[in-house]
Amino acid sequence: xxxxxEVETTRRSLEPHLVGRRIVAVIVRDRRLRWPxxxxxxxxxxxxxxxxxxxxxxxxxxxxxxxxxLLHLGMSGNLQVVGPAxxxxxxxxxxxxxxxxxxxxxxxPRRFGSLHWTEGDGGSHPLxxxxxxxxxxxxxxxxxxxxxxxxxxxxxxxxxxxxxxxxGVGNIYASEALFxxxxxxxxxxxxxxxxxxxRLVAAVKETLALAIDAGGxxxxxxxxxxxxxxxxxxxxxxYERGGQACSRCGxxxxxxxxxxxxxxxxxxxxx
DNA sequence: AGCTCACCCTGCGAGC
DNA sequence: TGCTCGCAGGGTGAGC
Numbered sequence: 001x002x003x004x005x006e007v008e009t010t011r012r013s014l015e016p017h018l019v020g021r022r023i024v025a026v027i028v029r030d031r032r033l034r035w036p037x038x039x040x041x042x043x044x045x046x047x048x049x050x051x052x053x054x055x056x057x058x059x060x061x062x063x064x065x066x067x068x069x070l071l072h073l074g075m076s077g078n079l080q081v082v083g084p085a086x087x088x089x090x091x092x093x094x095x096x097x098x099x100x101x102x103x104x105x106x107x108x109p110r111r112f113g114s115l116h117w118t119e120g121d122g123g124s125h126p127l128x129x130x131x132x133x134x135x136x137x138x139x140x141x142x143x144x145x146x147x148x149x150x151x152x153x154x155x156x157x158x159x160x161x162x163x164x165x166x167x168g169v170g171n172i173y174a175s176e177a178l179f180x181x182x183x184x185x186x187x188x189x190x191x192x193x194x195x196x197x198x199r200l201v202a203a204v205k206e207t208l209a210l211a212i213d214a215g216g217x218x219x220x221x222x223x224x225x226x227x228x229x230x231x232x233x234x235x236x237x238x239y240e241r242g243g244q245a246c247s248r249c250g251x252x253x254x255x256x257x258x259x260x261x262x263x264x265x266x267x268x269x270x271x
Numbered sequence: 272a273g274c275t276c277a278c279c280c281t282g283c284g285a286g287c
Numbered sequence: 288t289g290c291t292c293g294c295a296g297g298g299t300g301a302g303c
Contacts, residue, residue, distance in 0.1 A: 003296060034279075034298075058297075075297050076281075091281080110280045112297055154274060163298080170296055217296075239296095259275070262294080 002073045004135070004168030005211035006230065007058045010079055013225035015053045017081040018062065018104065022049045025097040033093065034074060034114040044117045045069065045096065057131050057167035061122045068122035074112030080105050081225050132166050135204050140166055142198025149189035149197065156192060157185035157258055160204070169204060172217055172239045175264045177203040179238045184270045185263045186256075210235065238264040 002010070026045045031037040048064035055061065060079075062069040073079070084101045094106040094115065106113070118125040133139035148165050149156070159165055160174045169177070178185045180203035183196060192200070211217060216230030223229050237247055242255030242264055251268035 006296075032280095072297080074280095075295070077297095108280095109282065110295090110297090112280070114298095152273075158274090161297095172296060260277085260294095261296095 002058060002077070002216070003170035003173055003211075004055075004058060005173070005208055005214075006216035006224075007055055007060060007073060007168075008212050009216040009224050009230060010073070011053055011055045011060055013228075014060075014079060014081065014104070017102070017225065018050045018053050018098070020050065022099040023047065023064075023096055024099050025095075027095040027097070028093065029095075030093040030111070033108070033111050034072065035116070037094075037115055038117060041069075041115060041117050056122070056128050057134070057163060058170070059122075059128065063121065067117055067119045068125075070114075070116040070118060070122055070125060070127060071106070072114045074108060074110060074114070076110040077106065077108035077113035078223055079225055080107070080223070080227055130164055132162075132164050135166050135168050135208060140201060140204075142194060142201050145201050146192070146194045146197040149192060152189040154189055155185060155258055156183060156187045156189045156200070157263055159189040160200075161261075166204070168208070171261050172236070173204070173207050173211065175239050176237060177207045179265060179270060180207060182269055182271065184267075185258065185265050238266065240264065 023045050026042040028037050028042065044067060045064070050062060050064055052063040053060065054063065058072060060071040062071060082103050082105050084103060086103065089107065091109045092105055092107050096104040098104065116125065116127065122128060149159060152159055157174050157178060160169045160177065161171065175185065177200065181200040183200055214231050214235060215224065215228065238253050241253045244253050246253055246266040246269060249266065249268045251266055253264055254267050256263050
């Protein structure tokens with residue numbers, strides 16, 4: 001479900017409910033997530049007071065005094081703060097019970113999500129240490145993208161989704177950003193000029209910022225921590241619009257597969 | 272080193 | 288109705 005805007009929307013909606021609360025119980029109903037949930041997770045978290053809710057790439061970082069819970073929503077995960085008597089649904093794998101008796105509930109049908117406990121602020125954890133710059137910071141600029149794409153023959157769309165070059169850009173927003181930049185998603189990354197790299201970086205930032213403002217995309221089942229859907233998909237220019245007319249030139253939007261993922265683009269606008 | 276592909280898992284809609 | 292197939296927003300790791 002989530003790309004960076006959905007994770008950031010979730011973070012913002014969780015923060016006021018979590019910061020300052022003490023964790024009174026942790027209930028793990030199914031440990032078989034992307035990686036098995038470590039045996040001491042409950043003991044690490046119970047009794048701890050939540051100091052911060054941060055985000056790095058698509059990871060949520062729930063910080064307590066002596067460590068951090070790294071939480072990834074995978075493809076189908078979501079987090080909601082619910083009342084103590086809220087009935088369980090299928091795939092409600094983890095409950096974190098707070099001292100106001102409300103519950104932070106992790107729901108993930110496909111179980112591609114994950115939870116990890118790590119000491120300190122989480123930044124040195126192997127899952128985070130190798131991650132590239134955040135796309136919405138100044139470290140991600142045209143010069144940077146131009147530099148890291150030299151010698152790379154892979155398609156630019158694939159490169160955008162490679163978390164060791166830039167983080168947080170997933171399948172929806174890669175297609176959307178390439179459309180805004182007028183770049184064909186199949187272009188070999190090394191063939192992009194410095195000017196086009198600059199244009200693409202601007203398009204990535206613009207696309208992500210718009211999506212965050214819209215509360216993320218709601219394809220299928222995404223909701224934020226309060227159960228509210230996002231509405232970015234109503235603004236999508238190409239994603240899931242195969243066969244429709246391009247909003248810019250009227251040509252038919254094409255749907256292709258790159259790797260195992262869907263890509264949408266306008267053959268006329270994107271060269 | 273980088274590229275490509277298979278795979279982890281469940282649910283849903285389409286087609287028969 | 289019920290089946291099979293393909294596809295879905297993520298990421299890792301094997302084999303080349």
